Structure formats: structure tokens, C-alpha cells
Amino acid sequence: MTPKSPRGTANNISLMLNTVLGKDRFDKGPVDVQELAVEYTRQIAPDSHIEHVIAEDLPGCDGALVPGDSQPRRWAIMYDRKQNAGRRAYTIAHELGHFMLHRELVDNDPDFDGGFYCSKEAVEHGAGRDIEKEANEFAANLLMPLDDYRRQIPSDQLASLERLGDAASRYGVSLTAASLRWLEYTTTRAMVIASVDGFALWAKPSEAAFKSGRFLRTRSDPFELPAASLAARKAPAKESLEGIRQNAGIWFPEPTVEMCMRSDKYDFELTLLHFEGRAPAYQAEDEFEDSYTQFFKIGARG
Numbered sequence: 001m002t003p004k005s006p007r008g009t010a011n012n013i014s015l016m017l018n019t020v021l022g023k024d025r026f027d028k029g030p031v032d033v034q035e036l037a038v039e040y041t042r043q044i045a046p047d048s049h050i051e052h053v054i055a056e057d058l059p060g061c062d063g064a065l066v067p068g069d070s071q072p073r074r075w076a077i078m079y080d081r082k083q084n085a086g087r088r089a090y091t092i093a094h095e096l097g098h099f100m101l102h103r104e105l106v107d108n109d110p111d112f113d114g115g116f117y118c119s120k121e122a123v124e125h126g127a128g129r130d131i132e133k134e135a136n137e138f139a140a141n142l143l144m145p146l147d148d149y150r151r152q153i154p155s156d157q158l159a160s161l162e163r164l165g166d167a168a169s170r171y172g173v174s175l176t177a178a179s180l181r182w183l184e185y186t187t188t189r190a191m192v193i194a195s196v197d198g199f200a201l202w203a204k205p206s207e208a209a210f211k212s213g214r215f216l217r218t219r220s221d222p223f224e225l226p227a228a229s230l231a232a233r234k235a236p237a238k239e240s241l242e243g244i245r246q247n248a249g250i251w252f253p254e255p256t257v258e259m260c261m262r263s264d265k266y267d268f269e270l271t272l273l274h275f276e277g278r279a280p281a282y283q284a285e286d287e288f289e290d291s292y293t294q295f296f297k298i299g300a301r302g
């Protein structure tokens, strides 16, 4: 089977949605991915489409794409019922990604006999096998097309957590998903860190930040946030959201602007850093892709 491009496959659907709903479709609401999963697959695979999108108790998984027993196959997407609407949309889009890109594996690879079962790390970060990364990329492109996102927050502009929150609402996804997507295209030097009790779960720099040597190593030891950080000192919500300037040396050699939002419901903090000043001389082209998978392994461990 010819590998399909996650981005190209998602962009084709986006073009179709633009035609049907108008280019301003996100002004009216996010992608209705639940309806899309059923209706779109019915059009492209009338004999073998996704029949149901179902809430389930899925211990250890955020979502699954499961084949039925009949031939030709019908499919179901299951999502863990504990997720809120934003995470649920991303999970369903991820499973639709497996359908669009990988469903042949169910008949060709014994590992996938029973379908695709996806952990939180796989859905949120594309961790694990390559197909998880591909489904993750598909979901991000489908729910947050870059042409629209760039109109909301141009690539050379600094984003506040409030603006990223607005983007999350526009696309019907979590603040985490909206932040990770923005980091993929911004040309500013920025970093987002998720932490619990002052320890990083994962951290992701923008490419410009990474290439200037700004990233956190959390692979071997838990990374403890600086004592002066908003998250570690549990600063008031208003101050955290507005942001503060941190002196050189607190986080990195240069001063940073730091913002933080605590999610009481999910019991973690999201910190956004903007690095001041011009980028130091670029490092050699390093493996940017790897700059981030290594970080959240702590989260996966815990």
C-alpha cells in the first residue's frame, strides 16, 4: 500500500469543508468531527465506512478505531467517556486519521487484528509507533488548519495564553492541543511546559527556540521548575495569565516573559515562555523532532 500523507489527507478534507461550509467556517464553529467521521467515510468508502462514534469506558486508552466482524468491514470509533469536549474532538480526529491512513493494517498486520487502541500520550503527542505520529498530525491539520490559524495568530507574533485559549475555543480543542499546534508554526522563540506540582511532564520549544539551544532535558531526571516560576510558587491566576518578566538566569541565560494557567480540573499547569532578545547563533541542524518526545517520557512513566 502506498503510504498516504497525513497532512495531504487532512488538507483534502479541509478543502472539501471550505467548499461546502465556506472559508469562514471556523467563525461559525469548529469542525464537527463526530459527524464528519460518519458522513465523510460513508462517501469515500460506502461499503466499509465508520458506522458509529461511541463513548466507552476505555481503561488506559483515550480512543480506539475498531473493525466489526462483518465483511465488508464496518468500523466504530470509541472514545473514553471521561474526556471533555476538547479532548474528545481531538481523539475522534486521531481515530479518523487511523481510518484514513492505516485501516488496511487490520487485515495485513497481526498486531492490529483487533483495531487501533490509543493511549493519552499517543493521542496528545503522537507518542509510540509512527502511525501514532501520523494520526496525530492528521488530527492537528484537520481541526486546526494552518492557513486559518495563521490569520488568528500570525507566525511572527507573540501569543499569550489568552490568545491560545481563544484559538482552542475556535477549533474546539484543548489548550494543550492549540498550544502544541501554534508551536509548530510560530517563528518566535517560545516554549510550552506542562507540569504537575512544579515538575515538568513535558516541554516543547518552537523550532526557533530549539535551534537557539533553548529546550529542557527531562529524559533522565525529573525537571523541577524554577522556584521563582509562576507554577512553582502558585501565583494568583490573574498575575499568572497576564504574565511576568523573569530575569536572566531564572529559566535560561536570557530574560523571559512567563505566563501560566492552572487547570484545576485536570490538576496540571501549562506554562508559556517567550525568550527575549535576538536568537543566539543557530546551532547545527539538530533533530528538532526529537526535542520534544524525550520530554514527556516522565509523564508517561508516572
Ligand SMILES: [Zn+2]
Pocket (backbone or CB within 6 Å): 094, 098, 116, 117, 118, 119, 122, 123, 131, 132, 135
Ligand atoms: Zn492512535
